[in-house]
């Protein structure tokens with residue numbers, strides 16, 4: 100076995116500057132650990148959120164979009180290139196947001212082999228009243244059995260049973276936040292008033308907790324027939340059709356397909372939550388910016404210590420060159436030093452990051468914000484560890500390269516003469 | 519005669535530009551043959567070290583020609599010069615120059631590890647033989663900076679010998695040695711020359727040392743006289 104003298108020289112240099120070496124190493128450790136922790140936290144949170152939205156947003160939603168910016172009738176009949184028609188105070192057409200033949204579309208969809216479940220929906224704003232407490236919210240008129248196939252409503256029931264919505268004619272299931280706000284408990288009576296002034300007396304048959312705080316504070320499930328009563332419409336009136344697919348990755352593609360097939364607007368869950376995803380994008384950018392700056396700072400730490408070593412070890416470099424070591428060998432020595440700092444600091448950073456995740460992840464947080472969760476969710480896929488480590492090594496190599504090149508360029512004879 | 523030359527110079531000139539233009543070597547034409555033991559003498563500042571650095575390929579800022587083993591050094595790349603230094607040249611500097619944090623043994627092994635002609639075991643063996651030659655075996659595992667000046671100088675000599683170079687340059691290699699050790703070093707040089715046909719070029723102020731060598735080159739103000 101041949102011992103590599105370059106490695107030994109590199110190690111000797113680092114040992115002669117133990118304290119600075121450790122500081123530089125911990126710089127990398129810190130950078131990598133924060134990387135793992137922060138990226139895991141962000142992505143864990145986002146995964147959790149996406150999971151929750153996938154559970155609460157239909158893969159595809161079909162609805163009737165009222166035409167906004169509708170061209171005026173004048174524009175339609177008198178459309179000439181050099182003319183300009185002025186129509187003031189044009190009002191939106193009193194167009195129903197009803198999906199025509201909604202139940203027929205549903206039965207077509209139910210036969211589609213790619214579809215796992217279809218649920219009709221009729222939503223309305225409503226005021227909930229218990230005694231003098233009254234809260235504005237929304238009622239979701241659903242066929243609870245079908246709705247359950249899509250959103251696993253029964254899993255989120257804190258109290259009561261979803262089937263009561265079918266069996267009890269005027270049953271209602273409240274979000275837990277909404278129930279708290281109203282001070283209402285299961286089996287209490289509640290009145291629901293629609294924007295049209297229709298008042299229904301209902302009985303609370305369940306309390307539901309979806310995990311999305313805003314939703315839980317404002318939503319109640321009722322039977323779709325009761326929703327139709329509240330809105331004074333006939334029994335075929337629905338505004339939305341929600342679809343769950345067997346493979347939710349087909350959402351975007353099939354949304355387009357249904358859009359042209361049925362002539363109603365069909366959006367997939369990503370589009371429905373586009374604003375949230377754009378927030379995530381910004382969030383990710385900020386996170387990575389912070390991480391990159393930390394690593395750049397640790398890169399400077401490495402740069403610094405290597406420059407110190409080089410100035411101190413000028414005579415060593417000169418001797419090595421005088422006895423036949425090439426510029427490249429000298430470069431390798433100092434690159435090795437930076438990689439030793441980077442690798443050891445990086446590996447330690449992976450371990451520290453892992454335990455930071457484990458420790459923080461085991462603390463009960465009971466967060467009630469955007470979403471509610473008991474514990475922080477970390478995404479600890481090996482990919483992050485690999486990425487963090489590789490990124491750390493690249494930073495290290497870049498930070499080490501400049502001093503290494505400088506060392507390789509040292510003119511041996513200048514130093515030997517000046518002694 | 520010429521085919522025997524290990525080093526031959528042709529109109530070799532060396533100028534320093536900083537702080538003022540100064541010609542340290544003037545039109546040097548010398549030849550050193552394989553197996554020759556030559557000493558260079560001259561007063562302080564006459565250019566002895568400067569000449570040695572140029573001849574040993576460390577200093578490449580000169581005009582004229584140096585032929586090493588028949589090849590014109592000015593045509594060689596930096597890497598090729600490094601290889602020549604590693605394989606064919608041994609150097610003992612005026613101010614002994616060791617890696618302070620390495621042991622004596624490691625210092626001696628450095629050129630051989632670079633050359634990588636022998637296994638690490640064999641290199642160590644050879645290093646110990648050189649240490650024996652110089653009476654330093656018991657110092658082998660000490661850090662180089664724990665040695666006395668004279669000891670360090672002899673370690674530098676051992677390091678210069680390890681790759682069995684064709685030529686050994688010594689810049690006052692006996693400067694720190696007492697007469698007994700100085701004689702020992704002289705004997706080693708003589709043996710290298712006689713047994714292995716190695717060339718020795720030594721700068722010295724010690725005229726009795728110089729007088730025992732094959733030939734004396736005298737420098738005065740950068741010129742051979």
Ligand SMILES: Nc1ncnc2c1ncn2[C@@H]1O[C@H](COP(=O)(O)OP(=O)(O)OP(=O)(O)O)[C@@H](O)[C@H]1O
Nearest residue numbers: 516534536537542561562563564565566567568569
């Ligand atoms: N880097 C330099 N810049 C300018 N002049 C230099 C430089 N190095 C040496 N000199 C000059 O070159 C001349 C020769 O120097 P050199 O070191 O070769 O002398 P030397 O014969 O080895 O002397 P000594 O016996 O004291 O070692 C001196 O006059 C010196 O001042």
Ligand SMILES: [Mg+2]
Nearest residue numbers: 566567568612
């Ligand atoms: Mg000198």
